[in-house]
Amino acid sequence: MPTATRTYWLTTPCRIRRKDQSLRIERPDGSPVHIPITDVRDIVACEPIDINTAVISLLNQHRVNVHFLSHYGDYAGSLLTSDTSTSGQTVIAQARLAGDPAASLDIARAIVASTAANVRRVVDRKLLTRPMTILESSIAGASSREELMGAEGTFRRSAWAVLDTRLPDWLRLDGRSRRPPLNAGNAFISYVNGITYARLLSAIRLTPLHSGVAFLHSSMERQRHSLVLDLAEVFKPLFAERLLLRLAGRGQLKPAHFDVDVNQAMLSEPGRKLVVQTVRDELAVTIQHRALGRNVAYDELLYLEALQLTRTCLEGTPYKPFRIWW
Amino acid sequence: MYVVVVYDTLAKRNAAILRLCRQYLHHVQRSVFEGALSPAQLRRFHHKVTEVIDTGYDSVLVFTFPPGTTPERHEWGIAQPAPSDIL
Numbered sequence: 001m002p003t004a005t006r007t008y009w010l011t012t013p014c015r016i017r018r019k020d021q022s023l024r025i026e027r028p029d030g031s032p033v034h035i036p037i038t039d040v041r042d043i044v045a046c047e048p049i050d051i052n053t054a055v056i057s058l059l060n061q062h063r064v065n066v067h068f069l070s071h072y073g074d075y076a077g078s079l080l081t082s083d084t085s086t087s088g089q090t091v092i093a094q095a096r097l098a099g100d101p102a103a104s105l106d107i108a109r110a111i112v113a114s115t116a117a118n119v120r121r122v123v124d125r126k127l128l129t130r131p132m133t134i135l136e137s138s139i140a141g142a143s144s145r146e147e148l149m150g151a152e153g154t155f156r157r158s159a160w161a162v163l164d165t166r167l168p169d170w171l172r173l174d175g176r177s178r179r180p181p182l183n184a185g186n187a188f189i190s191y192v193n194g195i196t197y198a199r200l201l202s203a204i205r206l207t208p209l210h211s212g213v214a215f216l217h218s219s220m221e222r223q224r225h226s227l228v229l230d231l232a233e234v235f236k237p238l239f240a241e242r243l244l245l246r247l248a249g250r251g252q253l254k255p256a257h258f259d260v261d262v263n264q265a266m267l268s269e270p271g272r273k274l275v276v277q278t279v280r281d282e283l284a285v286t287i288q289h290r291a292l293g294r295n296v297a298y299d300e301l302l303y304l305e306a307l308q309l310t311r312t313c314l315e316g317t318p319y320k321p322f323r324i325w326w
Numbered sequence: 327m328y329v330v331v332v333y334d335t336l337a338k339r340n341a342a343i344l345r346l347c348r349q350y351l352h353h354v355q356r357s358v359f360e361g362a363l364s365p366a367q368l369r370r371f372h373h374k375v376t377e378v379i380d381t382g383y384d385s386v387l388v389f390t391f392p393p394g395t396t397p398e399r400h401e402w403g404i405a406q407p408a409p410s411d412i413l
Binding site: 006009012014019020021022025027035038039276277280 | 352353363
């Protein structure tokens with residue numbers, strides 16, 4: 001991944017214009033901001049933005065993807081540039097692997113197991129020991145994706161319940177709800193998951209993998225990149241649950257950061273800024289990678305994960321999904 | 327690496343160099359730009375600058391800081407905040 005380029009986060013409604021072969025962000029209040037196009041890796045739009053053909057052609061020249069999050073923070077869609085890193089060979093290998101029931105189920109199992117391990121690591125090691133052992137046995141016995149997803153759902157429910165015990169009253173999840181999230185805690189989780197999804201899509205687009213051919217999630221799903229859903233699964237706890245616990249524990253999240261209505265909740269403007277800033281900083285945190293022997297940023301972990309899956313497809317090396325090792 | 331670019335060119339060529347700098351760096355003051363560039367980007371930028379300016383008359387100062395470091399920034403007078411990636 002190029003190191004001198006950044007992700008830009010748009011947290012206010014704005015219009016993107018093309019000016020001097022570069023980008024100009026125009027906001028209703030305040031002066032326009034010029035962004036050097038060579039500094040942009042991708043753009044995450046958390047608020048509605050206006051865009052025109054001239055901008056799109058410039059973004060396409062510089063291979064910049066734009067990801068859009070909806071009103072509630074769900075992933076709404078992306079403006080993707082034409083694929084440059086495609087390789088028919090890899091896609092064929094990936095499809096062959098996904099089409100082989102035994103091989104794809106192995107990968108799906110590994111993903112579910114790693115996700116659960118990450119959740120347990122982040123939420124509570126001790127209280128989730130038993131659900132984990134139950135999950136492990138049901139993973140071993142599962143013979144289809146649906147059974148795996150069901151087993152994961154059971155584990156997740158216990159994990160959400162344990163997570164609730166560590167949160168202040170007003171942030172409790174009371175079960176996961178989406179579209180729209182029912183309460184503040186769910187709104188936070190949805191928002192961070194949306195961002196994780198968008199970042200991972202960018203990472204996968206750098207590899208020759210096809211984002212629609214998946215192992216755990218159904219490849220039939222439309223308007224969603226199933227492979228991104230697969231890989232996002234293991235990273236969600238690293239960002240969503242972990243940051244929720246951290247921000248709640250430090251008292252950084254305030255009720256004012258949410259707009260709570262009857263039966264729906266979403267982040268308010270200052271809340272959105274806080275979350276985006278936190279996630280941005282978190283993505284830049286580095287960790288000593290044991291195999292590479294150097295420091296890698298969390299952001300790069302997403303890319304390494306996609307690369308690893310590419311190798312699994314092409315060379316048949318066993319796929320070991322990301323587990324929090326620290 | 328972090329780069330600060332300051333230019334002093336003939337008024338006629340100001341627009342051209344401004345346009346070029348905007349593609350690579352953040353505009354912080356009238357003829358001052360700053361931002362992070364990779365060595366390759368810097369070389370490309372350098373090449374393009376020499377095409378635009380009259381090397382016998384104009385001058386462009388480029389300060390680079392070692393990779394992994396950012397210079398400490400002090401704002402005296404009107405605050406001119408450092409370019410941010412959250413807008």
